[in-house]
Amino acid sequence: MPDIKIPGRESLLKIYEQMLRIRLFEQKATELFTQGLVTGSMHLYIGEEAIAATAGVLLRKTDTITSTHRGHGHCIAKGGKTDRMMAELLGRKAGYCGGKGGSMHMADFTEGNLGANGMVGGGLAISVGAGITNAIMKKNDSVTICFFGEGATNEGIFHESLNLAAIWKLPVIFLCENNLYQVFTSVKESLPVKNVSVRAASYGIPGIICDGNDVFELYDVLSSAIEIARKGGGPSLIEAKTYRWEGHYTGDGYAKGGYRSIEEVEAWKAKDPIARLGAYIIKNMIAERGLLEKIQKDLKSEMEKAALFAQESPWPDDGDLCKDVFFERQV
């Protein structure tokens, strides 16, 4: 019987807080989007928060992640500050990328976030490179969690990345957030297999399915995969089944009653990871309701401040247009 890894009180409260931070951040960002302050589109992570938040408490600062177009949650979970994120969404100088990246290119190298990515599967090969640095060059025990959706597993780079990571036993946890849809198309039309995890067999690595809305399952499965990777055992493919409540992007008018039935959406909302963990915490007397309410109140205030910070941040200068194309100083 393998050991089941269970999060302690501190971890549970941290996961709860981070899940709520992600949700409230995106709700605030949606408000600003509706006001026309955020351009382009945002891909909302609401409903999937358990995955990033749980991964976040299991990683060290020296560990790295690669993220996706649906990356706000990953950024927050890896230590991202909501005020600088909000400023980035508004295209302002104080944003994480000085306003040049936006939602799909949020990166924070100081916290080990190697970046969101506008290309589906864009982070896969980058995570393999991080694995080369850690395992082959620096020979440390740092790991990389590579987030991607089930849609990315149909890209060629998925195969190339897992294949190379497996051959070289690189410390990468390939964490597939299977939210059942690629833009408007169901996995039923895009995947010939029921579970992405079976694809691990092609590379001779563990392939594990878990409930992506269940913090306890995620904690157990990710703990094991991270431990294997830290000890030089190589990569794993974890499939976390989940659901994006709001559809593909902000203003996805077809997400409820279009390509997805209202019943389906409601059924998934009933599996809300935040409500589930909140109920567990209270029922098991891990914390009192008052503490959870205080967490929520503090976070709401944080988001108000983040929105204000973003709106008060200056725009980039005209002179910034052609800056940062190249690294200018030579070594």
Next chain:
Amino acid sequence: MPVIRYSQAIRDAIAEEMRRDKDIFVMGEDVETMGGVFGCTKGILEEFGHDRIRNTPISEAVIIGAGVGGALTGTRMLVEMQYVDFILHAMDQTINQAAKVRYMTGGKAILPLVIRAQQGSGRGNGAQHSQNLEAIFCHMPGLKVVMPSNPYDAKGLLKTAVRDNNPIMFFEHKVLYNTTGEVPDGEYTVPFGKADIKRVGKDVTIVATSWMVLKAMEAAGILEAEGIDAEIIDPRTLVPLDKDTIISSVKKTGRAVIVHESHGVCGIGAEIAFVINELAFDWLDAPVKRITSAQAPIPYSRKLEQLTIPSTEKIVSGVKEVLNRS
């Protein structure tokens, strides 16, 4: 001064840099055991071991994509495309990731990544093993593009590339690997953005890249016998491009012929011609001439391949055309 092959110059640059900097990691198809198809990494495994150089599967996208990830996390990545044609498997990694990551992150990303690739026609390898793709990469902001034409430059430019903190497209030429040239024993580098005046002349400026520099030099010899004094400029790096050297030369000669092996349409010749138009129009005594491969894929048949590659004769007649001497 020792005379060595172009491929040896590449190998020496890699070995010397790897001795100097333990953070350099080399990977690519067949680079380890046999030193690659053209022998440019021969001996690296024996000296540096399996943790500094690795064979990869035939997976060009992850070779370059992992190059990006490695570079972002502090490794100086030196990756190889066995043939430049194969990089078309990895265009997302090269253009969407490598070229843009620094800009997209507001200048936070540092990406010491060198992509070595061998390109060019002349060996009967057919349409998918003979291309010259430099123009595609010159077009994309964020990539530097290097095209050495001789062993001295190959070594000095590769050392500069490895020490640079940007993604570098380093294009070697398959026909040049066996050419020889003088290379000093000691340490030296060749800076980016500094063209080399291969021959000083007063009648016409010939700007040529890579293998075409050798053909232009041959042409200059023939032209000299006919009393035409050609100046030959090898830009060495296309990004950054040494406009000053080209423009000073054109202002002196009043005539320019650009020779490159890649196709003409939207090629680097078009860009150089525009630069001349913009900065030296009033000094021109004739329209700028461009000599390139035909606007057709590189054919297999030796006869047709020789027909498409810019020849010494075509350069000679092109020069005479701009001098109204045909």
